[in-house]
Amino acid sequence: MERFNWECKSSPLPLRAQVWIVGNRLELFMSQIIEPRVLKGFRDILPDQQHERQRVVRILEGTVESYGFVSIDTPILEYADVLLGKGGGETDKQVYRFADQGGRDVAMRFDLTVPFARFMAAHRHEIALPFRRYHVGKAFRGENPQRGRYREFMQCDFDIVGTDAVAADLEIVLLINSVFEAMGVGKVTIHVSHRGLFNALLSMLSVEDRIVDVLRTVDKLRKIGKEKVRSILTDLIGTEATDAVVRFITSTGDNATILSSLRSLVPAGTEHVDRLQRILEIAEAVDASERIRIDPAITRGLDYYTGIVFETFLDDLPEIGSVCSGGRYDNLASLYSKERMPGVGASVGMDRLMAALEELGVAGDHGSGADTLIVCLDEELAGTYQRIAKELRACGLRTEVYPEARKLAQQFAFAERRGIPTAVICGADEASAGKVNVREIATRESRDGLTVSESARVISELGGNGSA
Amino acid sequence: MERFNWECKSSPLPLRAQVWIVGNRLELFMSQIIEPRVLKGFRDILPDQQHERQRVVRILEGTVESYGFVSIDTPILEYADVLLGKGGGETDKQVYRFADQGGRDVAMRFDLTVPFARFMAAHRHEIALPFRRYHVGKAFRGENPQRGRYREFMQCDFDIVGTDAVAADLEIVLLINSVFEAMGVGKVTIHVSHRGLFNALLSMLSVEDRIVDVLRTVDKLRKIGKEKVRSILTDLIGTEATDAVVRFITSTGDNATILSSLRSLVPAGTEHVDRLQRILEIAEAVDASERIRIDPAITRGLDYYTGIVFETFLDDLPEIGSVCSGGRYDNLASLYSKERMPGVGASVGMDRLMAALEELGVAGDHGSGADTLIVCLDEELAGTYQRIAKELRACGLRTEVYPEARKLAQQFAFAERRGIPTAVICGADEASAGKVNVREIATRESRDGLTVSESARVISELGGNGSA
Numbered sequence: 001m002e003r004f005n006w007e008c009k010s011s012p013l014p015l016r017a018q019v020w021i022v023g024n025r026l027e028l029f030m031s032q033i034i035e036p037r038v039l040k041g042f043r044d045i046l047p048d049q050q051h052e053r054q055r056v057v058r059i060l061e062g063t064v065e066s067y068g069f070v071s072i073d074t075p076i077l078e079y080a081d082v083l084l085g086k087g088g089g090e091t092d093k094q095v096y097r098f099a100d101q102g103g104r105d106v107a108m109r110f111d112l113t114v115p116f117a118r119f120m121a122a123h124r125h126e127i128a129l130p131f132r133r134y135h136v137g138k139a140f141r142g143e144n145p146q147r148g149r150y151r152e153f154m155q156c157d158f159d160i161v162g163t164d165a166v167a168a169d170l171e172i173v174l175l176i177n178s179v180f181e182a183m184g185v186g187k188v189t190i191h192v193s194h195r196g197l198f199n200a201l202l203s204m205l206s207v208e209d210r211i212v213d214v215l216r217t218v219d220k221l222r223k224i225g226k227e228k229v230r231s232i233l234t235d236l237i238g239t240e241a242t243d244a245v246v247r248f249i250t251s252t253g254d255n256a257t258i259l260s261s262l263r264s265l266v267p268a269g270t271e272h273v274d275r276l277q278r279i280l281e282i283a284e285a286v287d288a289s290e291r292i293r294i295d296p297a298i299t300r301g302l303d304y305y306t307g308i309v310f311e312t313f314l315d316d317l318p319e320i321g322s323v324c325s326g327g328r329y330d331n332l333a334s335l336y337s338k339e340r341m342p343g344v345g346a347s348v349g350m351d352r353l354m355a356a357l358e359e360l361g362v363a364g365d366h367g368s369g370a371d372t373l374i375v376c377l378d379e380e381l382a383g384t385y386q387r388i389a390k391e392l393r394a395c396g397l398r399t400e401v402y403p404e405a406r407k408l409a410q411q412f413a414f415a416e417r418r419g420i421p422t423a424v425i426c427g428a429d430e431a432s433a434g435k436v437n438v439r440e441i442a443t444r445e446s447r448d449g450l451t452v453s454e455s456a457r458v459i460s461e462l463g464g465n466g467s468a
Numbered sequence: 469m470e471r472f473n474w475e476c477k478s479s480p481l482p483l484r485a486q487v488w489i490v491g492n493r494l495e496l497f498m499s500q501i502i503e504p505r506v507l508k509g510f511r512d513i514l515p516d517q518q519h520e521r522q523r524v525v526r527i528l529e530g531t532v533e534s535y536g537f538v539s540i541d542t543p544i545l546e547y548a549d550v551l552l553g554k555g556g557g558e559t560d561k562q563v564y565r566f567a568d569q570g571g572r573d574v575a576m577r578f579d580l581t582v583p584f585a586r587f588m589a590a591h592r593h594e595i596a597l598p599f600r601r602y603h604v605g606k607a608f609r610g611e612n613p614q615r616g617r618y619r620e621f622m623q624c625d626f627d628i629v630g631t632d633a634v635a636a637d638l639e640i641v642l643l644i645n646s647v648f649e650a651m652g653v654g655k656v657t658i659h660v661s662h663r664g665l666f667n668a669l670l671s672m673l674s675v676e677d678r679i680v681d682v683l684r685t686v687d688k689l690r691k692i693g694k695e696k697v698r699s700i701l702t703d704l705i706g707t708e709a710t711d712a713v714v715r716f717i718t719s720t721g722d723n724a725t726i727l728s729s730l731r732s733l734v735p736a737g738t739e740h741v742d743r744l745q746r747i748l749e750i751a752e753a754v755d756a757s758e759r760i761r762i763d764p765a766i767t768r769g770l771d772y773y774t775g776i777v778f779e780t781f782l783d784d785l786p787e788i789g790s791v792c793s794g795g796r797y798d799n800l801a802s803l804y805s806k807e808r809m810p811g812v813g814a815s816v817g818m819d820r821l822m823a824a825l826e827e828l829g830v831a832g833d834h835g836s837g838a839d840t841l842i843v844c845l846d847e848e849l850a851g852t853y854q855r856i857a858k859e860l861r862a863c864g865l866r867t868e869v870y871p872e873a874r875k876l877a878q879q880f881a882f883a884e885r886r887g888i889p890t891a892v893i894c895g896a897d898e899a900s901a902g903k904v905n906v907r908e909i910a911t912r913e914s915r916d917g918l919t920v921s922e923s924a925r926v927i928s929e930l931g932g933n934g935s936a
Contacts, residue, residue: 034550036589036804039574042543044587046594047601050539054529061522066861068838068868068888071518075510075620076544076606077564077576082502096545098566101610106507108545119512121504126514128885130871133515138544142569152543165871167850174854178861285851286858336504370536382635383753386642390754393534393646400536403598403633417596420536 041142041151048419049354051368056183056354057136057156063182064158067175069132074115076138080107083114085335094141108140112157112347120161121336129162136350148355159345161332166275169308169328170282172344176312176324177291179348184362187315188323191295194276195305195327197262198296200269201248205241218249219301226250249297255280258294279308306330307344320356324348369419370398372438372459375411377427379404384431388424388452395456399424415441421463424455438462509610509619516887517822519836524651524822525604525624531647532626535639537600542583544606548575551582553803562609576608580625580815588629589804597630604818616823627813629800634743637776637796638750640812644780644792645759647816652830655783656791659763662744663773663795665730666764668737669716673709686717687769690789694718717765723748726762747776774798775812788824792816837887838866840906840927843879845895847872852899856892856920863924867892883909889931892923906930 038044045053061071080097084107096108109115112135120127136156145151158175160168173190180188198215202208217232226246233242244265251261263273276294283289300309307328314323326346333341357363372392374385385401392399400420402411408425415423425437425446437448438458447458506512513521529539548565552575564576577583580603588595604624613619626643628636641658648656666683670676685700694714701710712733719729731741744762751757768777775796782791794814801809825831840860842853853869860867868888870879876893883891893905893914905916906926915926 033806034553034804036550036586036801037547038543038550038586038590039545039547039568039572040570042545044543044591045541046591047538047540050541053541054539065838066866067857068841068866070515070836071522072515073513073518073521075506075512077507077510077608077620079505079507082504082506085502093569096566096568098564100507100564101561102508104507118504118506122506123512123514128882132868140545152545160871163871165847167844167847167853167869167871170850170854171869171871282850282854286854333504336502338501368538370533373536376635379633379635382638383750385635386638386750386754389535398534398536400600401635401639403628403631403635403639414596 039151041145041149043150043152047368051366052357052364053154053350053354055364056350056357059182060136060156060179060348061134063179064134064156064175067132067171067178069134069158069175072116072119072133072135073137074109074112074119074135076108076140077106078109078115078118080105082118082336083107083109094143096140096142110141111139112137112155113345116157116159117333117341118336120341121333121339124337124339124341130160130165130168131162132158132160134158148351150351154350156348156350157345159332159343161341161343161345164342166278167282169275169344170279172326172346173279173283173292173310174286174288176310176346177288179324180312180314183353183357185314185316185356185360188291188312189293189315189318190291190310190312191293191298192276192279192308192310193294193296193298194269194272194308195299196307197266197269197272197276198248198299200272201245201266204266204268205237205244207237207241210236214245215299216301218245218297218299221249221297251296255289255292255294258296262294262296276308300325300327304329310346314356314360317356317360320352320359323353323356367419369415369421370400371420372397372399372422372424373411373415373418373420374399374401374424374426375408375415376402376405377408377425381426381428381431384426388426388436391452392424392456392459395453395460397456397459412439412441422459424459507619509613509617511618511620515836519834520825520832521622521818521822523832524818524825527650528604528624528647528816529602531650532602532624532643535600535643535646537602537626537643540584540587540601540603541605542577542580542587542603544576544608545574546577546583546586548573550586550804551575551577562611564608564610578609579607580605580623581813584625584627585801585809586804588809589801589807592805592807592809598628598633598636599630600626600628602626616819618819622818624816624818625813627800627811629809629811629813632810634746635750637743637812638747640794640814641747641751641760641778642754642756644778644814645756647792648780648782651821651825653782653784653824653828656759656780657761657783657786658759658778658780659761659766659790660744660747660776660778661762661764661766662737662740662776663767664775665734665737665740665744666716666767668740669713669734672734672736673705673712675705675709678704682713683767684769686713686765686767689717689765719764723757723760723762726764730762730764744776768793768795772797778814782824782828785824785828788820788827791821791824835887837883837889838868839888840865840867840890840892841879841883841886841888842867842869842892842894843876843883844870844873845876845893849894849896849899852894856894856904859920860892860924860927863921863928865924865927880907880909890927892927 095110100106138152138154140152142151176190202211213236217229221229230242230246233245248265251258259273259277280289283292298309298311305327309327311322312324324346328344330342331340332343374389389399389401421441423439430436435449436455437446438455439446440462563578568574606620606622608620610619644658670679681704685697689697698710698714701713716733719726727741727745748757751760766777766779773795777795779790780792792814796812798810799808800811842857857867857869889909891907898904903917904923905914906923907914908930
C-alpha cells in the first residue's frame with residue numbers, strides 16, 4: 001500500500017487529496033484541511049520565547065531552593081467541589097468546569113493556592129512543618145483576554161505553612177527581593193501592610209460589615225486615584241469613616257513616620273504595627289530594609305488574608321504593576337480540614353514578569369540556537385560528522401548536525417536564521433587529515449585546519465550561546 | 469471583625485464551625501468539610517518525588533539541548549476538531565472534551581504529537597527547517613488507570629522535522645542512547661525496524677488491506693507470544709501469508725544476518741533494508757551500533773509511521789517494556805496543511821522512566837531537603853540567622869531557617885525528617901563572638917566555634933544535598 005499526497009497549491013478550497021494504492025485499486029480521499037487555530041486567550045510558545053521562559057524558571061527555582069523551598073505538583077484537573085467549595089462564588093463563571101467521561105463534576109485549576117490547600121489537608125501527616133513549598137505550573141481562567149493576560153497562564157507560588165512566626169513573614173519578603181535580584185531587574189520595592197490593622201480600623205469605625213466592598217475599593221487606589229476612592233467610600237460608609245480610611249491609606253513619610261501615624265490612627269492595632277516594625281528590624285540586619293516600604297494602601301482584594309499583605313514593584317518599571325503579591329493567612333486548608341494551618345506566601349505571574357524583563361532589556365541575551373552547526377558537505381561523511389559532534393558535545397557545546405548535503409549557502413543561512421554563531425566545515429580532505437574549519441557566520445571569517453578540540457575552543461570564543 | 473474557628477475534634481460529622489464577631493453581633497457559620505480527594509488516575513507529587521522528577525527532566529533537557537533541540541510549548545486546551553480531526557476515532561472516548569463558557573467545543577491534549585503538528589502548520593514560516601524540537605509536558609487520557617498508568621501523565625517528545633535524511637533517523641537513535649547514558653541506567657538496546665519494509669511484505673502477500681489489524685496483532689508479540697499471534701493472524705490473512713509474516717517478525721541472528729534474511733524475504737523492500745544498513749554504518753562510526761538491534765517484530769501500532777520505527781529497552785530491566793518509542797513519518801501536519809512535512813521523532817513516558825530508575829536503584833541519591841538548617845534558639849536573633857543564611861546561600865548552600873524558638877530536640881527531629889544533614893546552631897554568646905556550631909544530624913556530633921565561612925566548608929563536607 002502506498003500513499004500519495006496531491007498538493008494542489010492553487011486550490012482556493014482548503015482541501016487535501018490523497019491517492020492510496022491499495023493492492024490493484026486506487027482510492028482517492030478528499031478531506032478538508034483544518035485551520036490550525038488556537039483558542040482565544042491561549043497561545044503557542046515559540047523556541048526563543050520558551051528558551052527565555054526556561055531561563056527565568058530556572059533562576060526562580062534556584063533562588064527559592066536556596067531558601068530551602070521544595071517543589072510539589074498537583075493535578076490540573078480536580079473535582080469541582082474540591083476546587084470551588086460547596087457553593088462557589090464569583091470566580092465560578094471563569095472556571096473551566098465540565099462532566100468527565102464518568103459523569104464526575106470536574107474543573108481545571110484556576111490558581112495554585114486552592115490545590116495547595118487541598119494538598120496540605122491530604123498529606124498533612126507525610127509532611128514536616130513548617131513546610132516551605134513552591135509550585136510552578138499552569139492555571140486556567142476563562143476571563144476576557146487582555147494585553148498580557150491569558151486564559152492559560154503560568155504562575156510560581158511559594159509559601160511557608162505551619163508557622164505564625166514573624167520570621168516567616170520576613171523570609172518571604174527577603175526571598176522576593178532575592179528572586180528579583182537574581183533576575184537582574186534592578187531594585188524592587190516591596191509595599192507591605194497588615195490586614196489585621198485594616199480590620200482593626202474598620203472595627204473602630206464600626207463599618208466592618210462593609211469590609212468586602214471597602215477592600216475592593218481601596219484596592220483600586222492606584223488605578224482610579226484618591227478622589228474617586230473617596231467618593232465611592234463615602235457612599236459605602238459615610239463621610240466620617242471615609243475620612244479616617246483615606247487618612248489611613250494615604251499616610252506618607254518614611255517607614256518610621258508611617259508606623260507612628262498608624263499607631264495613632266488605630267490604637268487597637270498596636271500589635272500589628274509592632275509586627276511590621278519587627279519585620280523592618282530583621283530586614284535591617286541583612287541590609288534589606290530599604291527594599292521594604294510600609295504602604296497602608298495595600299490590602300489585596302481577597303478576604304483570605306489575615307496578616308501582612310504585600311505587592312512588589314520594580315523601581316525601573318513601576319507602571320507594569322505588582323510583579324509578586326501575597327500575604328499571611330490564618331488558615332490555609334479550612335475548607336478541607338479541622339486542623340488550623342497558618343502560613344504566608346507569594347505568587348509571581350510569569351507572563352507579567354517576562355513582559356517586564358523584555359521591557360527592561362534584561363531578558364536573556366541569547367536565542368535558543370545551538371552553539372555550533374556541523375554542515376553537511378557529503379552525506380557519505382555522516383559518521384565523521386557524528387563523531388565530531390560527539391566530541392564537541394563532550395566539551396559542553398550544543399552541537400547541531402545538518403542532516404543532508406544542501407548547498408553551503410543554504411546551510412549557512414539556516415545557521416544565521418537559527419542564531420547559531422558558528423559552523424564547523426569538514427569535507428573529505430579535512431576528514432582524512434582529522435581536521436575541521438570553523439566559520440563565524442556573522443563575519444564569514446574562517447579558521448582552517450583545526451583539530452576538533454582546537455575547534456571547540458574557537459567555537460566557545462566566538463560566542464557559543466552557552467551550554468544547556 | 470474577628471473570626472474564631474471552633475475545632476471540635478471529637479465530632480463524628482465532618483463539620484467546621486466558625487464564630488465571627490461582627491460589630492456587636494456574633495455570627496455562627498457551620499459548613500461541611502470537603503474531603504480533599506483527587507480524581508482517579510490523577511495524583512499529587514510530593515517533594516522528594518518532584519525533586520527526582522525535576523532532576524530527570526533537567527538531564528533530559530540538557531541532553532536533547534546538547535544535540536541542538538529547542539523547546540516549545542502549546543496550550544493544554546485546544547479546539548476539539550483541531551485535536552481530533554473532523555471525525556475522531558477510537559481515542560475519542562478517552563479524550564477530555566467539553567463545551568467551554570463560550571460554547572466552543574474544546575478538548576484537553578491527549579499527546580504532544582497532534583499539538584506539534586498543529587504548531588508546525590501554524591508557524592511554518594517562522595521556523596527554519598530542519599527543525600529539532602522537544603516538548604516536556606502533561607497530557608490527559610481518561611483511560612482506565614493501571615499500575616504506572618495515569619490519566620494525567622507527563623511526556624517528553626523530541627522530533628526532527630523537515631528532512632527525509634537518513635542522518636536524522638540515526639541522530640534520533642543516537643540521542644536516545646545519549647539520554648539513557650546520561651540517566652545512568654546502564655546499557656540500552658534500541659530495537660529498530662522499518663514500516664516500509666513491513667508494508668512491502670504485506671503488499672507482496674496481497675494482504676495489505678488488513679494492515680491495521682495485522683499491525684495491531686504483531687504489536688502484541690512480546691505480550692501474547694508467537695503462537696497466539698500466529699493463530700490470530702491465520703484467521704485474518706490465512707495460513708500461507710501468516711507463515712511469511714511470522715517468519716519475517718521472528719527473524720533471528722546478528723544484525724547482518726537479519727538484514728540478509730529480510731532482503732530475501734521481501735525482495736521489493738531492498739531500499740528500506742539499505743536504509744537500515746546505512747543507519748548501522750553511521751552508528752558504527754560513533755561506537756553505537758551495538759546499541760541497535762534490527763528487530764522486524766517492531767511495528768508500532770499506529771498507521772502514522774512510514775519509515776523506521778523503534779522501541780528502547782533497558783538491558784538491566786527489559787521487562788518494564790519500551791522506555792522510548794517512535795519512528796519516521798512522511799507527513800506530520802497533513803491534517804492542517806497542504807505542505808508535506810516529513811520527520812522522525814521519539815517519545816519518553818516520564819512515569820515509566822521514573823519507575824525504572826527507582827527499580828534499578830539509580831534514582832537521585834538525595835531527597836528534597838536543604839543542605840543545612842539554621843535552628844532558632846532565640847527569636848531576638850532572627851536578624852543574625854538571616855545574615856548567616858545569606859552568607860551560606862552565597863556559598864551555594866541551600867539553607868533553611870527555622871522560624872521560631874521551639875525545643876532544640878524538636879528542631880533536630882524536623883531536620884532529620886526533612887533529610888537535612890546538618891544544623892547550624894547560634895545562641896547569644898556565639899552571635900556576639902561571630903561564631904556558629906555545626907551539628908551533624910545523623911551522628912549528633914558537633915563542630916563548635918566556627919566562622920560562617922568555615923561552617924560552609926564543614927556543611928559541604930558533611931554531605932550537603934547538592935546545590936540547586
